Amino acid sequence: SANQMDKIVALCKRRGFVFQDSEIYGGVNGFWDYGPLGVELKRNVREAWWQDMVSRHDPLTAPADSPDAYQMVGVETSIIMHPQVWKCSGHYDLFHDMMVDCHACKGRFRADHLKVKLVRSTDGDPVVAWTFMPGSAEFDWPSSGDKKLSKAAAAAVENSGQDAEAAPVDMDFDTYRKTVLETSGGSEAAIPHCPNPACRGKLTEPREFNLMFKTILGALGTKDDEAFLRPETAQGIFVNFKNVCDSSRVKIPFGVAQIGKSFRNEITPRNFTFRSREFEQMEIEFFCHPDASQDWYRYWRDRRFRWYSDLGISQDRLQLRDHDPEELAHYSCGTADIEYRFPFLDEGEYGELEGIAHRGDFDLRSHMEGKLVDRDGKLEVELNEHGQPKYRGSGKDLSYFDDQSRERFVPNVIEPSAGADRATLAFICEAFAEDEAPDDKGKMQVRTLMKFHPRLAPIKAAIFPLIKKEGQPEKAKEIYRSLKEAGIAVTYDEQAAIGRRYRRQDEIGTPWCITVDGDTASDNAVTVRDRDSLEQVRVPVDEIVDEISRRMRG
Ligand code: ATP
Numbered sequence: 269s270a271n272q273m274d275k276i277v278a279l280c281k282r283r284g285f286v287f288q289d290s291e292i293y294g295g296v297n298g299f300w301d302y303g304p305l306g307v308e309l310k311r312n313v314r315e316a317w318w319q320d321m322v323s324r325h326d327p328l329t330a331p332a333d334s335p336d337a338y339q340m341v342g343v344e345t346s347i348i349m350h351p352q353v354w355k356c357s358g359h360y361d362l363f364h365d366m367m368v369d370c371h372a373c374k375g376r377f378r379a380d381h382l383k384v385k386l387v388r389s390t391d392g393d394p395v396v397a398w399t400f401m402p403g404s405a406e407f408d409w410p411s412s413g414d415k416k417l418s419k420a421a422a423a424a425v426e427n428s429g430q431d432a433e434a435a436p437v438d439m440d441f442d443t444y445r446k447t448v449l450e451t452s453g454g455s456e457a458a459i460p461h462c463p464n465p466a467c468r469g470k471l472t473e474p475r476e477f478n479l480m481f482k483t484i485l486g487a488l489g490t491k492d493d494e495a496f497l498r499p500e501t502a503q504g505i506f507v508n509f510k511n512v513c514d515s516s517r518v519k520i521p522f523g524v525a526q527i528g529k530s531f532r533n534e535i536t537p538r539n540f541t542f543r544s545r546e547f548e549q550m551e552i553e554f555f556c557h558p559d560a561s562q563d564w565y566r567y568w569r570d571r572r573f574r575w576y577s578d579l580g581i582s583q584d585r586l587q588l589r590d591h592d593p594e595e596l597a598h599y600s601c602g603t604a605d606i607e608y609r610f611p612f613l614d615e616g617e618y619g620e621l622e623g624i625a626h627r628g629d630f631d632l633r634s635h636m637e638g639k640l641v642d643r644d645g646k647l648e649v650e651l652n653e654h655g656q657p658k659y660r661g662s663g664k665d666l667s668y669f670d671d672q673s674r675e676r677f678v679p680n681v682i683e684p685s686a687g688a689d690r691a692t693l694a695f696i697c698e699a700f701a702e703d704e705a706p707d708d709k710g711k712m713q714v715r716t717l718m719k720f721h722p723r724l725a726p727i728k729a730a731i732f733p734l735i736k737k738e739g740q741p742e743k744a745k746e747i748y749r750s751l752k753e754a755g756i757a758v759t760y761d762e763q764a765a766i767g768r769r770y771r772r773q774d775e776i777g778t779p780w781c782i783t784v785d786g787d788t789a790s791d792n793a794v795t796v797r798d799r800d801s802l803e804q805v806r807v808p809v810d811e812i813v814d815e816i817s818r819r820m821r822g
Contacts, residue, residue, distance in 0.1 A: 273612040276700050277540055279716065283776050285309065285696065286541060298537030298545035300689075305776055308726035308757065310548075310692045314527055316723050317550045317686070318342070320575060322525050335567050338554075339522040341512060345504025347529060348483070348495050353503050355659035356634045359480060363499060367477040367535050368441055370462035372469025378535050379441035379474035383614075441474050479532040481545075497531035502683060504528075505553040506631045509666055520668055520679055521556040521564065527688065539612045541689045542619060548688035553681050555668070558629070561680040562601070565626040569604045572624055572684045576606060576691070580721035581698050585609040587618055598642040599630035606686075608694045621694055622686035629678040632666045636678075695724055699777055705802060708767035718777030719800055722820045727778045729758045729816050732769050734785040736762050744784040747794065747812055754813045756820070774799055780816065782807075 280286040284303030288295040302310055322340045330336035354360045366379035439447070441460075448460055462469045481497040498504070505524045512524055527550045537543050556564045573588045591603040603625040607618035630647065634640050638657040641650040650658040669676045699718040707713045722728060731748045733740030741762055751758045759778070761769050766783065773781055781797045788794055794812065797804045807815050 269611060272700070273540070273610075273697075275716075276611065276697060279700070279718075279775065280306070280540075280696065298534055298543070300541045300544055305726045306692075309695070309720070309724060310688060312724045312726070313692050313695065314548075314550065314688055316579060317575070317688075317691075318525070318527065321523075321550075321552060335563075339518045340525060340552075341516055341518060341522070342525045343505060343508055343512065344526060344528060345501070345508060347498050347531075348485070349498060349503060349507070351495055352659065352662075353507060353635075354480065354496055356639050356661050357503055357506075357631070358634070358639060359496075359499060360478075360659075361639070363480060364476040364478045365535055366441065366474040368474050369472045370464065370467060370469045371472065373462060373464050373467040375462060375464050375467065376535060377463070382439055382441055382444050477533075477535060479534065481531045481533050499532045500530050500685070501526045501528045501549045501551045502553060502631070502685065505551070506635055507662075509555070509632060510664060513668065520670065521554065521560065523552050523554040525550075525552045527551075539610070539619075541693050542610065542612070544689060547690075550686045550688050550691075552684045553631075554683070555679040555681060557670075558677065558680045561626060561628075561682065564682045565602050565624070568682050568684050569624045572622055572686070573606055576608075576621065576694070579695065579724060580719070581608065581694060585698065589618070597625070597627075599628050599640070599647060600625050601628060602626040608697075610694070611697055619690075621690050622684060624682070624684045627681040627683050629680055631681055632678050635662050636664060636666050637661045695720065708765050715771065715774055717774040717799060720777035720779070722779045722822065725777045725779050726757065727759050727773070727776065728756050728820060729780045729782055730769070730773045730778050731758060731760050731782045732766060732784070733762050734766060734783055738786070739789065740784045740786075743788055743809075744782075747782060747784070747809060750813055751816060754817065756813075756816055770797065780819065782812065782816075 277286075281288075283305055285306035287301045287303055289299035289301050290296050322342050325336070325340045327337045327339055351360075354363075367376055368379045369376040445460055460471060462471060480499050483495050483497060485493045485495045505526055508524075512518060527548065529546060530549050531546050534543050534545050537545055541547070552568075554564060554568060569588060573586070576586055577583060585608055587607050587609075589605050589607055591605070596603055603623060605620045606622040606624070608621050609617070610619045613619055630640060633647065638649045638661040639659040640647040642648075649661075652658045667676050667678045696718070699720045701717050701719055703715050703717070704712045705715040718725075720726075729751060731744045731751070733744040744762070745760060748758055748760045759773075761772070763769070770781055777799070779799050781799075783795045783797070785795065788809070791806070792810070793806045793808045795804050796807050796812075796815065
């Protein structure tokens with residue numbers, strides 16, 4: 269619920285996971301900073317992805333008949349690329365959202381993703397109204413009171429005597445406008461006005477808004493020096509396809525992975541880090557023979573879905589959704605989204621974590637031949653009014669020669685494209701929990717905890733002396749050092765009552781607390797407390813590094 273999301277956002281700030289960017293100056297919409305714990309969490313997310321997809325992937329020990337006998341390599345490419353890349357890829361002409369603005373208050377919203385619900389006024393006339401439920405109305409007010417206004421608007425609908433019986437429906441602005449006109453008998457007065465309740469001004473026609481950030485290369489600043497911040501990392505892989513083939517002796521099928529920042533000038537950044545203007549992607553381009561591409565597509569769909577559930581995302585909040593044929597990009601023979609039920613979404617709604625797309629040979633061919641368009645179901649180079657290619661490709665041969673089958677072909681591509689920030693946010697939302705646990709006096713208290721998977725938890729163990737004397741701090745610091753030396757992220761805390769110290773660790777998701785107490789001097793053992801079960805067991809000091817390492821492996 270929205271209430272739960274407020275608690276999560278507050279915890280993220282209080283404990284140093286996520287801050288609003290440039291907060292002391294009032295912040296910039298769509299930009300976020302990770303604090304001391306957030307940076308560790310996000311590093312762990314990236315690291316888990318890189319390890320599972322690239323460094324621990326082992327084609328040699330995979331059984332010969334298993335699909336896992338392919339190679340995986342990585343690259344790290346530039347954020348600013350040759351402008352021709354975006355012309356040939358289609359982003360220059362096509363990477364836009366439809367936007368509607370308000371003349372009066374200068375608010376704006378995305379016209380292709382409206383959420384509208386049919387509400388009936390008390391006298392029985394059907395009225396089409398916006399849903400203003402926080403998080404669902406993608407409307408960006410210019411003032412920083414955005415959230416307050418959307419709550420006020422929600423109240424306005426509630427109080428209008430209209431009965432919000434129907435579920436919200438997704439539609440674009442034109443369909444919405446038509447629906448309003450039809451249900452109102454075509455009256456001009458019913459033409460939708462600004463959804464800002466403090467404004468209600470006239471709206472513009474929907475117009476295209478390119479999402480790529482522009483920048484200038486060099487000092488002259490003419491149109492020819494225009495460049496773009498990449499809106500996806502994928503193109504850096506495609507343009508290096510030949511370099512990777514020539515330098516690393518990979519054989520098809522193989523995958524190239526990349527993690528890096530991408531930028532999109534989103535019209536309505538919202539829902540915490542879910543839709544930001546600067547974000548990080550974790551993308552794989554998997555190159556294969558066209559005949560095997562459908563099998564590889566299914567392989568990656570399932571493999572990527574499992575990755576999230578293996579890291580603790582529960583199956584009842586995660587779904588794999590195949591796109592309908594009309595949702596597919598023209599060149600794609602299949603796309604599926606991995607989606608998560610974020611708490612800021614309405615009941616029954618899911619938000620995209622990752623898309624897995626079968627992209628055919630579209631990308632490599634675009635960079636060979638020039639921007640491609642679909643003509644009667646066939647991809648052809650788009651021509652300008654002189655019959656020349658609208659945007660020229662590189663002219664380089666990006667086909668692949670299989671020396672076993674003696675066949676030359678342009679590989680097909682399967683693209684699992686994930687967001688590091690969205691995955692991190694899903695792990696945060698999934699981890700957040702409240703239960704009851706006894707405090708130092710045995711009284712039951714609400715306990716906030718983050719149930720991070722041990723691989724993702726920013727800190728794996730906290731070491732406490734029960735009291736600050738009798739050599740307990742020295743012993744505890746010794747254990748702390750032995751864990752640090754083993755490369756395990758640990759912390760030491762001797763401040764406040766033991767119960768308070770447990771709570772602090774629960775709230776940041778530390779899976780285990782290790783306490784040195786009065787018995788340690790005699791039995792040379794410590795108590796290990798489990799965050800989730802609250803179970804406490806005695807472990808010999810000499811075995812603590814092994815025990816924590818074993819628990820981290822799961
Ligand atoms: P959406 O429909 O939510 O805008 P998309 O379909 O445009 O997303 P892709 O272009 O498929 O997204 O990008 C791949 C992944 O990159 C997404 O699944 C998401 O995890 C991440 N991503 C895309 N846009 C953003 C953003 N504005 N903020 C954070 N992550 C993003």
